[in-house]
Amino acid sequence: MRLIGNIVWLIFGGFLMGIAWWLAALLCSVTLIGIPWAIAAFRIGTFSFWPFGRRVVDRPEGAVAGTFSALGNLIWAVLFGWWLAVGHLVSAVACAATIIGIPFALQHLKLAGLSFFPYGKDIEPIV
Template sequence: MIAFIGNIIWLLFGGIFMGLAWWIIGLCAFVTIIGIPWGKACFIIGNFSFLPFGNEPIDRKYLSGKEDIGTGGLGFIGNVIWCVLAGFWLALGHLISAVACAITIIGIPFAIQHLKLAVISFAPIGQTIVPKEVAQRARVANETRI
């Protein structure tokens, strides 16, 4: 219930704009054909940007325990290209939004969400969004493997 209320307040006070920014950049990536992997990541992170409370970003390798094309060397190269072309601008948008939210005490949880999104803006390939409970189970499973 708290996550639901947080998401509603998030949307009403600006979260919708950054979610739309992710989706617009995702559409631009899809138009180029070669940008489809980036576009897919944009829509996944864009959905998280619309409703961040109750969900958490996690590396797919960490979640599944195995590498895939987005979590290996190609994913790294893709993230470098992404960061230069679009990631910096999305991160800047989230940082500006975080500062605006942090001005008021009640906006601090929203500022923290924007900072999480700013970090993921630099390297969205190889990331996925899961409910917090799933992310917690993945952390526990990875700790037992070490």
């Protein structure tokens, strides 16, 4: 069932939003300072292509790492997060127009929230 969900997901906006995440990652990787953002964006972009059967969890961090994650998320949200969130929100509205698309709209809404806070997150399989 996860395979079918992921294939339909690619059609209902997952492919375009995954490309958008990877484009943001490529833009971040142009500079040496942006490489940590690029790594996080590639990780979330890969999740955006194939989300069913996996989930996003908070990474356990110490106080110093948590501070850097918060600062990184703030910078990310200002530069890239807002337009990725808008893309996911538009996709969610389009998916919610049909009853079949409601689970996909909910996934887009989860990714819209993640668009602002990609640092400090890990992706793990659901068993």
